[in-house]
Amino acid sequence: MNFEETLSGKLKADGLLTEIQQQKISESSRNKLFSLNFELRTLLYCGILLATTGFGILVYKNIDTIGHSVVIGLIALLCAGCFVYCFRKRSPYSNLKVESPNAFFDYILLAGCLLFLTLEGYLQFQYNVFGNRFGLATIIPAILFFALAYFFDHKGVLSMAITALCAWIGITVTPLDLLSHNDFSGVHFIYSALAVGIIFMAVSYISNVRDIKKHFSFTYLNFGANMMFIAALSGMFTMGYGLIYFLILAALVYYFIRYARKENSFYFLLIAVIYGYIGFTYQLFYLLDKSGLTIIFTYIGFLYFVVSCVFIIRFLKNHKKFLHSDDHIQ
Amino acid sequence: MIIYNKDWLDNRRVQDVAEKWFRKKLIIPAQLNDIQQRFVCGYKKTNTFIRIGMFLFTLLLANSAFGLVLLFLSGIISEIYGIVLLIFSGITFFVLEQFIKGKKYFHNGIDDMMLYIALSYFIGGIGALTYQVTDSVNFNNVLFDCIIILPVLIFCATRYADSFVSLLSFVCLLIIVFITVNKTGTIGKAVMPFIIMGVSFFVYWFSQKTKKDETKFYWRNCLNVLETASLITLYASVNYFVVREASALLFDLSLQPGEDIPLAIVFYVLTLAIPVAYIINGLKNKDRILLRTGIILLAVSVITYRYYYHFMEAEVAMIIAGAFLILGSWFVINKLKVPWKGIVDKDPNEDASFIEAESLLIAQTFGQQAVKPNDIEFGGGQFGGGGAGSNF
Numbered sequence: 067m068n069f070e071e072t073l074s075g076k077l078k079a080d081g082l083l084t085e086i087q088q089q090k091i092s093e094s095s096r097n098k099l100f101s102l103n104f105e106l107r108t109l110l111y112c113g114i115l116l117a118t119t120g121f122g123i124l125v126y127k128n129i130d131t132i133g134h135s136v137v138i139g140l141i142a143l144l145c146a147g148c149f150v151y152c153f154r155k156r157s158p159y160s161n162l163k164v165e166s167p168n169a170f171f172d173y174i175l176l177a178g179c180l181l182f183l184t185l186e187g188y189l190q191f192q193y194n195v196f197g198n199r200f201g202l203a204t205i206i207p208a209i210l211f212f213a214l215a216y217f218f219d220h221k222g223v224l225s226m227a228i229t230a231l232c233a234w235i236g237i238t239v240t241p242l243d244l245l246s247h248n249d250f251s252g253v254h255f256i257y258s259a260l261a262v263g264i265i266f267m268a269v270s271y272i273s274n275v276r277d278i279k280k281h282f283s284f285t286y287l288n289f290g291a292n293m294m295f296i297a298a299l300s301g302m303f304t305m306g307y308g309l310i311y312f313l314i315l316a317a318l319v320y321y322f323i324r325y326a327r328k329e330n331s332f333y334f335l336l337i338a339v340i341y342g343y344i345g346f347t348y349q350l351f352y353l354l355d356k357s358g359l360t361i362i363f364t365y366i367g368f369l370y371f372v373v374s375c376v377f378i379i380r381f382l383k384n385h386k387k388f389l390h391s392d393d394h395i396q
Numbered sequence: 397m398i399i400y401n402k403d404w405l406d407n408r409r410v411q412d413v414a415e416k417w418f419r420k421k422l423i424i425p426a427q428l429n430d431i432q433q434r435f436v437c438g439y440k441k442t443n444t445f446i447r448i449g450m451f452l453f454t455l456l457l458a459n460s461a462f463g464l465v466l467l468f469l470s471g472i473i474s475e476i477y478g479i480v481l482l483i484f485s486g487i488t489f490f491v492l493e494q495f496i497k498g499k500k501y502f503h504n505g506i507d508d509m510m511l512y513i514a515l516s517y518f519i520g521g522i523g524a525l526t527y528q529v530t531d532s533v534n535f536n537n538v539l540f541d542c543i544i545i546l547p548v549l550i551f552c553a554t555r556y557a558d559s560f561v562s563l564l565s566f567v568c569l570l571i572i573v574f575i576t577v578n579k580t581g582t583i584g585k586a587v588m589p590f591i592i593m594g595v596s597f598f599v600y601w602f603s604q605k606t607k608k609d610e611t612k613f614y615w616r617n618c619l620n621v622l623e624t625a626s627l628i629t630l631y632a633s634v635n636y637f638v639v640r641e642a643s644a645l646l647f648d649l650s651l652q653p654g655e656d657i658p659l660a661i662v663f664y665v666l667t668l669a670i671p672v673a674y675i676i677n678g679l680k681n682k683d684r685i686l687l688r689t690g691i692i693l694l695a696v697s698v699i700t701y702r703y704y705y706h707f708m709e710a711e712v713a714m715i716i717a718g719a720f721l722i723l724g725s726w727f728v729i730n731k732l733k734v735p736w737k738g739i740v741d742k743d744p745n746e747d748a749s750f751i752e753a754e755s756l757l758i759a760q761t762f763g764q765q766a767v768k769p770n771d772i773e774f775g776g777g778q779f780g781g782g783g784a785g786s787n788f
Contacts (some may be wrong), residue, residue, distance in 0.1 A: 117718025375457030
């Protein structure tokens with residue numbers, strides 16, 4: 067007798083389960099299925115990773131004997147093969163979440179995207195097709211991946227698209243920095259990260275409200291939130307106008323705690339608290355340092371950590387009260 | 397023995413099982429509600445993110461609190477810091493006990509971290525004291541420390557049902573065995589792999605046996621961790637690479653070219669045989685821990701062989717291994733669309749198809765009797781035609 071059988075027997079005696087239910091429960095607990103889903107998927111993924119890496123090294127080592135055009139042709143063929151397979155097997159587009167047609171679909175789409183990047187890198191390395199127009203080289207995969215992510219409903223490809231877009235923006239703003247300050251300290255990076263973060267938040271909001279691929283909204287919001295928090299923090303650490311970035315950070319913390327409250331999102335509550343704590347602590351110690359209280363500086367520092375941690379632990383501990391208290395406003 | 401209220405833990409288990417039944421659509425919402433009303437648990441579940449946050453801030457809090465105390469005492473205590481650490485440890489344990497008993501904390505991040513902090517202060521304190529007394533670091537000191545620490549670790553692992561502390565206890569036990577056997581001289585060193593193997597096997601057997609005992613279910617996570625760890629050390633103790641390198645490193649066994657360690661063939665065979673045995677037994681007994689450990693260790697074995705025999709170029713080996721994995725898993729995934737001896741390839745999280753497969757299995761044992769739960773109660777038949785078509 068296993069635990070479920072014993073328990074269901076006891077519950078039946080208490081009148082909480084019916085005879086048939088008890089029978090079904092015992093039967094199902096005795097005939098437990100053993101699913102190898104996770105293990106097989108992991109092995110498949112490792113296999114793809116191993117084989118593609120090995121393939122890459124092999125091509126790299128034998129480049130003199132095979133010839134570039136053959137290699138490029140082969141990669142292009144494989145890449146096209148992946149996309150054609152996905153196109154043929156695809157489920158029709160919908161604004162809702164679309165289930166993959168079979169177990170391998172997602173992996174093949176991912177392999178196709180990775181091969182596309184390899185192909186592009188190869189063309190650039192060998193034939194310098196993009197020259198110094200790196201912006202063009204990053205915006206092409208960004209556009210392609212966004213299209214594929216929506217067309218085939220693939221969150222992983224969406225993340226790749228967002229990364230490519232960020233790379234494009236990073237490359238595009240670099241010359242501005244060079245022109246205006248003649249250094250790489252990155253004020254434009256911070257501006258553009260803040261701007262892109264706001265755009266991602268807007269996209270996330272729209273996809274939620276308009277119900278266009280609602281399950282993508284978390285990916286956008288996650289990217290946007292982290293980018294903006296990091297931009298605000300690095301602005302505080304490196305730029306002259308620490309207070310302005312501190313205010314931006316405070317606004318972000320306020321917004322995301324409100325958001326967490328509204329959506330019952332523990333994740334955003336946690337990151338808002340952690341980023342906010344780092345920023346606040348930095349600002350406080352910065353001011354303390356300026357004020358010249360060096361003798362009692364260590365004491366105040368330790369005392370601050372004790373008091374602030376007690377406060378934050380209490381805040382987190384009471385999160386349930388806090389998160390649910392706003393339900394009626396929603 | 398355990399600090400937590402056993403009745404509450406029992407009730408919580410009933411609640412969890414009932415929720416599982418509900419997800420499998422074996423009971424209706426009203427019944428789930430009734431069961432949850434009947435079996436009350438005073439411990440709250442803590443969301444993982446909240447737990448991480450409280451974990452981190454408790455670490456910061458405890459260390460800065462003790463840092464502050466140390467700062468005030470800095471002139472006085474430089475000679476007795478071992479004792480100060482032990483006092484800190486005692487205070488943390490005391491507060492932890494109060495929190496769990498009085499405030500009903502239950503693995504919410506704060507109590508986890510406090511336990512680890514108390515133990516680290518304790519271990520640090522013991523280490524500092526032995527160092528102060530003997531003024532040297534050697535095997536004897538470590539052995540002495542471990543012998544003192546081990547009972548405390550086992551006691552804490554049992555009392556707070558903490559899996560990480562269970563792992564620490566196991567490591568501590570292995571260190572004690574290793575140093576003791578090492579002291580016996582040549583014979584001890586020669587049989588070291590088999591003694592470690594024996595200890596690992598004993599721990600594995602112990603956790604398997606204890607896990608079957610329903611009254612010990614409070615420690616299930618601890619036992620799972622012990623099981624995994626002992627399976628890994630059992631393998632590592634006779635892995636060819638480990639034995640060879642450990643002999644060279646620890647016992648000054650210097651091998652000339654062409655020479656091999658004693659009993660090399662035994663270690664070569666065991667390096668391959670143990671993971672294979674794990675996988676086969678894992679599938680046979682439907683034991684996920686055995687199976688997963690076996691798969692990972694098999695990869696380790698392949699790397700071990702390749703380390704000593706370069707029978708082909710790395711990239712060729714990678715392509716062959718990759719192709720083998722892709723084709724193999726592709727083949728098995730296709731085969732397991734239909735359950736084979738209770739083994740299946742379905743995502744248990746995507747409830748519908750997994751439940752469907754399970755109810756199919758029950759249907760076979762129940763004969764022709766319908767097992768489809770009453771659709772109306774669940775608002776719309778999820779078991780209708782749609783899902784069944786492609787998979788079966």
